[in-house]
Amino acid sequence: MKTGIIFDVKEFSLNDGDGIRTTVFFKGCPLRCIWCHNPEGFSSARELFLTQNGCTHCGLCQKSCSHPDCQGLGRCIHICPQGLVKAVGREVDATQLASEIRQAEDLLLFGGGVTLSGGEVMLQPEFAIELIEALKPLHVLIETCGYAPTETFSRVASHCDTVYFDLKLADRDLHRTYTGVYNDLILQNLAWLQNSGIDFRIRTPLIPGITDTDENLAAIATLAKCATVELLPYNPLAGAKYAGLGKNFTTQIQADHSRIRDTASLPDHFILK
Amino acid sequence: MNQAYYNFVVNQKAHRAYRHDFADAEKLASDYSAHGLGDAERVVDRFEKLCADETPVILEGQQIVFLRTVKKAPNIYTDEEWKEIQTKRKLHELGFVSNLTPDYASTIAQGFDKKLETANEYQKREISAILDLCDRYCAEAHRVGREDVAEILQNVPRKGAKTLREALQFFRILHFSLWLEGTYHNTVGRFDLMMNSYYEADLAAGRLTRESAQELIEDFFLSFNLDNDLYHGLQQGDDGQSLVLGGRTLNSDSCFSELSELCLIASRNLMVIDPKLNLRVDKNTPARIYELGTELTEAGLGFPQYSNDDVAIPALLKLGYAYEDAVNYGVAACWEFIVPAVSRDIVNMASLNFSKNVNAAIIASLPTAKTFEELMDSVKDVIRAEVNRLLEDCFYERWFVPSPMMDLLSREEKYNNYGIHGTAIASGTDSLAAVRQYVYDEKRISPERLLRALGTNYRDDPELLHLLRVEAPKMGNDIDWVDAISVELLDTFSDALAGRTNALGGCFRAGTGSALNYIRQAVETGATADGRLMGEPFGTNFSVNLFSKIKGPVSVIRSFTKQHFDKAINGGPLTLEFSSTVFRNEDSKKKVAELVRYFIQRGGHQLQLNAVNFETLRDAQIHPENHGHLVVRIWGWSAYFVELDRCYQDHVMARQQYQV
Numbered sequence: 001m002k003t004g005i006i007f008d009v010k011e012f013s014l015n016d017g018d019g020i021r022t023t024v025f026f027k028g029c030p031l032r033c034i035w036c037h038n039p040e041g042f043s044s045a046r047e048l049f050l051t052q053n054g055c056t057h058c059g060l061c062q063k064s065c066s067h068p069d070c071q072g073l074g075r076c077i078h079i080c081p082q083g084l085v086k087a088v089g090r091e092v093d094a095t096q097l098a099s100e101i102r103q104a105e106d107l108l109l110f111g112g113g114v115t116l117s118g119g120e121v122m123l124q125p126e127f128a129i130e131l132i133e134a135l136k137p138l139h140v141l142i143e144t145c146g147y148a149p150t151e152t153f154s155r156v157a158s159h160c161d162t163v164y165f166d167l168k169l170a171d172r173d174l175h176r177t178y179t180g181v182y183n184d185l186i187l188q189n190l191a192w193l194q195n196s197g198i199d200f201r202i203r204t205p206l207i208p209g210i211t212d213t214d215e216n217l218a219a220i221a222t223l224a225k226c227a228t229v230e231l232l233p234y235n236p237l238a239g240a241k242y243a244g245l246g247k248n249f250t251t252q253i254q255a256d257h258s259r260i261r262d263t264a265s266l267p268d269h270f271i272l273k
Numbered sequence: 274m275n276q277a278y279y280n281f282v283v284n285q286k287a288h289r290a291y292r293h294d295f296a297d298a299e300k301l302a303s304d305y306s307a308h309g310l311g312d313a314e315r316v317v318d319r320f321e322k323l324c325a326d327e328t329p330v331i332l333e334g335q336q337i338v339f340l341r342t343v344k345k346a347p348n349i350y351t352d353e354e355w356k357e358i359q360t361k362r363k364l365h366e367l368g369f370v371s372n373l374t375p376d377y378a379s380t381i382a383q384g385f386d387k388k389l390e391t392a393n394e395y396q397k398r399e400i401s402a403i404l405d406l407c408d409r410y411c412a413e414a415h416r417v418g419r420e421d422v423a424e425i426l427q428n429v430p431r432k433g434a435k436t437l438r439e440a441l442q443f444f445r446i447l448h449f450s451l452w453l454e455g456t457y458h459n460t461v462g463r464f465d466l467m468m469n470s471y472y473e474a475d476l477a478a479g480r481l482t483r484e485s486a487q488e489l490i491e492d493f494f495l496s497f498n499l500d501n502d503l504y505h506g507l508q509q510g511d512d513g514q515s516l517v518l519g520g521r522t523l524n525s526d527s528c529f530s531e532l533s534e535l536c537l538i539a540s541r542n543l544m545v546i547d548p549k550l551n552l553r554v555d556k557n558t559p560a561r562i563y564e565l566g567t568e569l570t571e572a573g574l575g576f577p578q579y580s581n582d583d584v585a586i587p588a589l590l591k592l593g594y595a596y597e598d599a600v601n602y603g604v605a606a607c608w609e610f611i612v613p614a615v616s617r618d619i620v621n622m623a624s625l626n627f628s629k630n631v632n633a634a635i636i637a638s639l640p641t642a643k644t645f646e647e648l649m650d651s652v653k654d655v656i657r658a659e660v661n662r663l664l665e666d667c668f669y670e671r672w673f674v675p676s677p678m679m680d681l682l683s684r685e686e687k688y689n690n691y692g693i694h695g696t697a698i699a700s701g702t703d704s705l706a707a708v709r710q711y712v713y714d715e716k717r718i719s720p721e722r723l724l725r726a727l728g729t730n731y732r733d734d735p736e737l738l739h740l741l742r743v744e745a746p747k748m749g750n751d752i753d754w755v756d757a758i759s760v761e762l763l764d765t766f767s768d769a770l771a772g773r774t775n776a777l778g779g780c781f782r783a784g785t786g787s788a789l790n791y792i793r794q795a796v797e798t799g800a801t802a803d804g805r806l807m808g809e810p811f812g813t814n815f816s817v818n819l820f821s822k823i824k825g826p827v828s829v830i831r832s833f834t835k836q837h838f839d840k841a842i843n844g845g846p847l848t849l850e851f852s853s854t855v856f857r858n859e860d861s862k863k864k865v866a867e868l869v870r871y872f873i874q875r876g877g878h879q880l881q882l883n884a885v886n887f888e889t890l891r892d893a894q895i896h897p898e899n900h901g902h903l904v905v906r907i908w909g910w911s912a913y914f915v916e917l918d919r920c921y922q923d924h925v926m927a928r929q930q931y932q933v
Contacts, residue, residue, distance in 0.1 A: 011825025014861045083743035
C-alpha cells in the first residue's frame, strides 16, 4: 500500500506516447527548467492554486475556516462557487489509482496505455513501482528527466515498458544554468538505459536560443548514438500556470519558428513532433 | 467545385440579388378566404403561383440549377382563419408537414411522367407547375448558352434519371418543390445508397471520373446553401437538411462507398453548414472510415454525426418497425431516427425535463423519505406522472396543412409514432447523486439546509453551493453508482412510455435529445441539487452538465454508454467538444477516430463532435465581421456562429472542452 503525491490524471493525453493514453503527473521535481510549463510539478508538497480567469473577487475564500485540509494554504478551498480556489497535489494510493485508470482498460489495452509523467517519476520510486505493477497488463511509459541515483533509476525503469528520456542540454554548465543541476547523473543514467535493453526514446525540448542551438543538437546526436531523438516544439503558453501558484514566470523566450524549421538540416534520426 | 460559383454564393452571397417579393402577398389569403377555398386547394394554388413567379436563374459555373427567387411565400390563411385553426385543431409547430424524409429514390428513378399515372388532381397540378418552371429553366439555359443544363432538363424530371448529374438535378427540383410548397425541415435521407448506382454507372461508362464526380457533388452540396436563409428554423442553420451516409443493406452489407467518401471530402472542401452529414457505423466499421470522418470533424463543421447501427436497428425493431425499415433508418432534422419514405412519425412531440422533475420530487419528498431508495421511488412517480401529463396532449393526432407533394413522394404512411425528448439527464442524475452522498450516506447536509438553499437559489449558502457544484460526484466521470441513477431515470421514462399508443395507433419513443430545451426548459427550472443555479442552461442533448469537473472524454464516453438505448431510441447524441489543437497532427487525429470507434464499440447510440477554438469564438463575439464563415454545432445542426443568438453562442463556449 504505497501512496504518492500527484497533481493530475489526464485522460486522452495525445503527446505522451503511442495510442490512447492516460497520463499521471507526479508532483515534485529535482530540476527547475526555466521553460517548464508544469510549475505545479516543482514542489512535492500540496499547494494552493488560484485560477484567475472568472474570479469575481467576492472574497469568500479569504474568510477563515476550520476545514483541516485548508490549513496552511492561506485560503479556504471549499467555498468558491466557481471552483477557482483549489489545492494541487493529491495523496493517492497506488493500487487505488491503478484500478481507477484500469476502468478504461478496454480502450487502453489496444495500442495505448498509461504514461507516468511529472514532475519527476523517479522522485517517488516505490510508489511508481507499485503503480506500474498494479497497472499491468497495460503498457506503461515513463517520461523522466533522468535525474536520480542510478540504482533508483534502473530499478524503476526495469518495471516499465518504455522510457521517454529527456535530454535537454549536453553541456554540463549550461545544463546547470538552465535547469538548476549538472547533467552528470542524467548522462550516467542515459548510458545505463542505452545498454539496458529497455525500449526508450530520447526527447529534447526545442527552447529557442537555449537547447535548439546547432552545437547542442549536434552534441545530443552524438550522445544518442544514432537512436531516434524526438524534438518537442517549445510551448509558447509555458508561463500560463505560474500566476495560479503565486509564482512569476520571468523567462523571456521568443518562440522563433524559423529556427525550428532549421532542424530539417539535422541528422535523420531527429524527428519533430 | 467551380471557384467563381463558390465565391459568388458563399462569400459574396450575390445570388440573393435575384430575389424579389411576391406581389400583393397580403391579398392572397383574403382572396382564398373570400372564395372559401379548401386547404389543399390553397396549397396547390399558391404553389402554382409561386412557380409562375419564380425567375429561372442559371449562375456562372453552376451545374445543379434551381434557385429560389421568391423571397417569402405569402400566407394561405388570413390571421383570423389561422387563429381559428389553432383553436379548433391540434397543430404541430408551424402546422405544415415537417421533419420527414421523402422517397426521393424511386421518384428519381421513375420520373414525373410515371408518377402522373397515379397522381391525384392536386398532385398533377403541382407537377405541371414545376414542369412548367423546368421548361422555363430550359429556355433560359438555351438563352445563356448552357446547353449542358438544357440537356439535363430535357430528361429530368419528366423521365427517370440515367446519370448522376440527372439524379442530383432531379433531387434538387424535388427538394426545391417541397420547400416551395411550405413543407419544411426536409431531410435528405440515405444519400450514398440512393445515388451510388448512378455514380458507378457513370464511372463505368466514362461519363465521370472520381475528380469530376467530386466537383459535381460539391456543386450539388452548394445547392443546399442557396436558399437556406429563407427556410424556417429556430435559429439560422436549424433547417433540417441532414444527409445520411454509410449504414448497411438488407443483407447487412456495408453501404459505405467511394461516393460516401466523396461526400465527406466535399463537405470539408466547401466549409458550409449544409447539408449536415450523418454517418451510420457499427462495430465492424473499419478504422479508415472513422479517420475519414475525423478529417471532417477537424474542419470544425460539427460533421459528421455518428449513429450506431448495432444499437439503432434492434431498438427500432423492438418499437415495431419492420426489418426492412429499421435497417433503412436515417435521421430527421437533427438526430431523431426516422425511416425514409414510410415514416410519418412526429419525432419531437414534447420534452420531458429530467432536471425539473427530479427537483420537484426532491423538494416534495426529501423531508419524509427515510432512505435514498424511498426518494428514488418518489422521483419515479413524478416522472411517470409527467409522462402521463405529456401524453394527455401528445395522444391526439396532429392536423397538418395538406402537402400533396410530400404525399406524392411517400411510399406509404406506415408509421405514426411520436417521439418525446428527454432533456437534462445529467443535471437530474447529479442532483440525485449529491443527495444520496451528502444527505443519506454521509448525513453531512440536512434536508432542511438543502431545501432552503434550493428555495433561495443558494443565496445564503455559498459553501453548500461549492460542495454540490464543484466537489460532488458527477455523471461523466465513469462512477458506476452515479451513472446507475441515470440508467434508472431513463428506464423510468422509457418504461412509462412503453405500450402506450397515440390516437393513430402509433407508439411513443423515449429519447435522449434536448433540442432547444437545454436553454428553454432551463429557464423554467429553479436551482437544483447539483449546484446549478436558477435558469442556468443544461448540457445539450445527452451530455454532461456545463460546470461539472470532468476527468476527460474517455470517462464521459463510458458514463454515457451505460444506458438502455434499446428502449430509448428516439435519438439525441452525446456531444463532445474538442479544442481544435487536438487535431494538430495525423497521429492525434487517428486517436480521435479511435475514440469515436470506442464509443460505438461500447454501444453508444449517437455522437456528435465539435472542434472549437475558444479564442476564435471569443473574437467572433467581439468582431463578428471577421468571422462570417465560422461554423459551430448547436443541438443537432451546425450554424454560422455569428448568426446565432447570444445565448446559443455563450452555451457553445461554456461546454466542457477537451484539450491536448
